[in-house]
Amino acid sequence: MVNFVLGLLCGFMATIWYLVFDFSFDFDHGFSVNVVIAAATLMATAIHFDSVRKQRKDRLWEINKDSLLKLSKAISDSVEMTGKLADSHFNQEQGIPNYVNTDGSGEIHAHFKEVLSDSLYVYKPLLSPELISAIEDYQTTQKKIEEAWEENELSTFVAYDEQWAAQKKLQEVVASFIKQVSGV
Numbered sequence: 001m002v003n004f005v006l007g008l009l010c011g012f013m014a015t016i017w018y019l020v021f022d023f024s025f026d027f028d029h030g031f032s033v034n035v036v037i038a039a040a041t042l043m044a045t046a047i048h049f050d051s052v053r054k055q056r057k058d059r060l061w062e063i064n065k066d067s068l069l070k071l072s073k074a075i076s077d078s079v080e081m082t083g084k085l086a087d088s089h090f091n092q093e094q095g096i097p098n099y100v101n102t103d104g105s106g107e108i109h110a111h112f113k114e115v116l117s118d119s120l121y122v123y124k125p126l127l128s129p130e131l132i133s134a135i136e137d138y139q140t141t142q143k144k145i146e147e148a149w150e151e152n153e154l155s156t157f158v159a160y161d162e163q164w165a166a167q168k169k170l171q172e173v174v175a176s177f178i179k180q181v182s183g184v
Contacts, residue, residue, distance in 0.1 A: 060126070061181050067123045068178050071115050075174055078112040079167045081105045086160035093157055127177070134173035141166045 021027065081102065088100040119127065120135050142163065149159040178184075 064126050064181055071119050072174050072178060074112045074115040075171045077108050079171055081108045082160055082164040082167055086157055086164055089157040089160060131173060131177045134170055138166050138170040
């Protein structure tokens with residue numbers, strides 16, 4: 001609405017200035033009309049290219065929407081469950097009664113790995129290099145955490161805490177990409 005009002009005001013001012021200069025300098029009206037037609041053609045071309053660019057962005061969002069929202073949901077579920085598992089193991093290590101519900105953690109993490117794999121191998125051509133790199137970095141970090149835990153270099157709580165931090169980092173990249181692609 002603001003752009004429309006500003007455009008209207010600028011057009012009105014340009015018309016007034018044209019009339020002032022026309023009365024003062026007696027312009028050639030044929031040339032003036034040609035200049036106005038050329039300017040209108042340039043504006044129409046700019047609007048068309050902007051519309052094509054927006055349509056391309058909208059198509060990209062429509063193509064990616066389901067996979068990105070599925071990835072975002074899987075990350076959110078996994079972050080929540082990893083936080084609960086970290087809390088549960090912290091309570092166990094400290095001798096605090098554990099009332100944290102971690103039922104279904106295996107299924108949630110398996111689903112998360114499956115969605116990551118799909119994103120990396122199925123939807124890779126549709127994703128940005130930053131998002132692909134973030135997913136690969138997460139998988140590398142996850143492997144290092146698992147290896148360190150298996151070799152007893154990390155306690156279970158520390159392993160879950162590091163996994164949670166890596167998942168939060170990936171979640172931020174995915175959220176940023178979703179905002180960028182969706183136009184929000």
